[in-house]
Amino acid sequence: MGDRATIRHGMPSQMADLLARLDAVPGVSGDERLVAHLIAGELEGHHDEHRSDALGNHFFFRNGGEGAPTVMLCAHMDELGFVVQHIEDEGFVRIAPVGFHDDRMVVDQHVTIHGGSGPVLGVTGAKPAHLLEPEEQKLRIPMTELAVDVGTSSRAQTEALGVQVGHLATFAREGAVLNGTRVFTGKAVDDRAGCAVGVEVMRCLAGRSVEATVCATFAVQEELGIRGAGPAGFQVKPDVALAIDVTLCGDTPGVEFGRVPIRLGAGPAIKYFDWAPGALIGSAVPRRLTDRLERAAADAGVAYQREVLLGGATDAWGIALSGAGVLAGCVSLPSRYIHSAVGCVHLDDLEGAVELILAFVESLDGPIE
Numbered sequence: 001m002g003d004r005a006t007i008r009h010g011m012p013s014q015m016a017d018l019l020a021r022l023d024a025v026p027g028v029s030g031d032e033r034l035v036a037h038l039i040a041g042e043l044e045g046h047h048d049e050h051r052s053d054a055l056g057n058h059f060f061f062r063n064g065g066e067g068a069p070t071v072m073l074c075a076h077m078d079e080l081g082f083v084v085q086h087i088e089d090e091g092f093v094r095i096a097p098v099g100f101h102d103d104r105m106v107v108d109q110h111v112t113i114h115g116g117s118g119p120v121l122g123v124t125g126a127k128p129a130h131l132l133e134p135e136e137q138k139l140r141i142p143m144t145e146l147a148v149d150v151g152t153s154s155r156a157q158t159e160a161l162g163v164q165v166g167h168l169a170t171f172a173r174e175g176a177v178l179n180g181t182r183v184f185t186g187k188a189v190d191d192r193a194g195c196a197v198g199v200e201v202m203r204c205l206a207g208r209s210v211e212a213t214v215c216a217t218f219a220v221q222e223e224l225g226i227r228g229a230g231p232a233g234f235q236v237k238p239d240v241a242l243a244i245d246v247t248l249c250g251d252t253p254g255v256e257f258g259r260v261p262i263r264l265g266a267g268p269a270i271k272y273f274d275w276a277p278g279a280l281i282g283s284a285v286p287r288r289l290t291d292r293l294e295r296a297a298a299d300a301g302v303a304y305q306r307e308v309l310l311g312g313a314t315d316a317w318g319i320a321l322s323g324a325g326v327l328a329g330c331v332s333l334p335s336r337y338i339h340s341a342v343g344c345v346h347l348d349d350l351e352g353a354v355e356l357i358l359a360f361v362e363s364l365d366g367p368i369e
Contacts, residue, residue, distance in 0.1 A: 015200065015347050015350055016177055016347055019184055019186070019192060019193060019347075019350070020176070020184070021038060022035065022195050022196055023187060026112070027077050027079055027188070028081030028082070028170060029078040029080075029222075030078075031114075031168055032077040032220045035077040035078075036052070036058045036077060039058065039077070039195060039218055040058070043199060045206075046202045046203050046205070047062055048061050048063045053235055055220050055221070055231055056220040056228070057219050057231065057232040057235070058217070058218045059215055059232070060215065060216045060217075061213065061214070061215050062216075064214070068211045068365070069211075070213040070214075070215060070236065070239050071212050071213070071240050072232075072236045072238035072242070072319065073198050073214065073215070073241075073244060073357065074217040074218075074232065074233075074241060074242070074315045075195045075198045075219070075243070075245065076191045076220070076221075076223070076229070076245065077195060078099075078191075078220055078221055078222055078223050079190065080098065080101060080339055081099065081168055081169055081171075082095040082098055082111065082169040083096050084113060084165050084166060084169065086165065087164075087165070088155065090155075091152035091153050091154050091157055091158045092148065092150075093113065093147065093149075093150060093158060093163060094146075095146070099223035099339075100223070103141060103142050104141075107126050107146060108124060109341060110122070110172035111148055112171075113148065113167055115162035115167050116162040116163075116164060120150055120163055121150070121172060122148040122149055122151075122169075123149050125146070126146055127141075150163065172187075173187045173342075174186075175189075183264070183347075184346075185343065187343070188343070189345050190245070190335065191244075193246055193333050193335070193350060195218060196350060197331075197350055197353045197354055197357070198216045198218065199216070201214075201216065201354055201361070202214070204358055205361070210361055212361055212364040214361055215236050215238065217232050217236060222314075222315055226281065226313065227318075228315075229243070229317075229318030230319065230322045231322070232315075233321075237323055239326075240289065242328070242329055243314040243315040243316040243319070243328070243329070244333070244353065245314045245333065246333045246334070246335035246338060247262060247269055247271070247333065248260040248262065248312070249262050249264050249335060249336045250262055250263075251263045251264055259310075262305055262332075262334045264334045264345070265346040265349060266334070267304045267352045268302070268331050268332060268333060268334075268356055270293045270304050270305070270307065270329075270331065271329060271331070272306060272307060274307075274314065274330075276312055277310070277311075283314070283330065288327075288368055288369060289327055290329060292363065292368055295363070296360035296363055299359050299363070300355045300356055301355075303352065307332050314332075316328040327368060331356060331357060333345055333350060
């Protein structure tokens with residue numbers, strides 16, 4: 001218990017700084033290479049083996065005892081973004097969504113197009129309010145009607161900046177801790193917050209006596225339908241797996257708390273069930289795993305929340321269905337304003353997740369019955 005207390009006391013600036021570095025790197029689904037490179041640097045000296053697969057998933061192993069169980073910790077590297085679909089003759093750039101966007105969140109934003117000659121700054125514009133017809137004022141602006149203005153006046157000028165069809169774009173926003181609080185806001189906390197927790201767990205395992213083999217996995221293309229996690233699970237073949245991902249909060253104005261009874265700063269959440277009806281994906285986490293996570297939280301003295309989510313799913317779903325099947329669950333990080341440029345997480349929740357996962361890993365010396 002003493003070691004974990006020092007972790008909580010000494011981690012704040014370290015966790016915030018790590019999350020800021022991870023949030024700043026672009027990594028839209030389909031090109032997570034810069035995120036993987038950063039994570040590899042952060043984990044240098046904290047793993048026994050590092051490998052990757054054809055999709056771009058990355059695996060960092062800390063080997064345990066012979067015959068010991070293997071636990072897979074999985075956070076996804078990719079973030080929501082955009083892809084250049086067309087360049088207008090007047091120089092405007094048409095973009096398509098990469099991942100599930102809310103059109104309301106995209107208008108009047110700064111974006112960075114990651115072009116062939118480097119980053120290109122632009123803004124998403126739409127028809128001024130002065131010109132809207134009364135019926136238009138009641139409607140959200142669909143992304144198909146938005147254009148990115150990069151300051152040029154012709155297609156040739158835009159292309160001269162290095163912008164081409166197929167280039168990816170992200171929100172142009174620097175992450176920060178809000179006003180001396182413990183709340184961090186950034187463009188990609190989904191799921192760089194989970195990546196930060198995974199990195200910190202691996203760092204904290206150094207010098208500890210842990211029987212299990214631990215594989216910290218950083219997966220790709222979660223935002224496109226959990227595409228990377230299944231092949232990653234097949235690669236690792238774990239005995240048990242935990243996704244580490246953000247989840248919705250119900251503690252903001254306009255949100256019915258009873259639908260998402262999770263609060264920012266009240267601790268990480270143990271997921272019991274999630275389901276995305278439109279995609280027919282989700283996890284009914286076996287109770288022998290949630291029971292074990294509850295005991296780990298009690299052992300570590302970590303306050304946790306209990307999560308049942310309708311409308312979303314995590315990499316746990318893909319891992320559970322890999323190979324012959326995997327016992328898989330999720331430790332969730334409460335987040336406000338998910339799938340927007342201003343996602344918020346609480347550093348206490350991230351630190352609590354680190355402690356909870358460490359206690360869980362340290363408890364593994366055989367099968368979870």
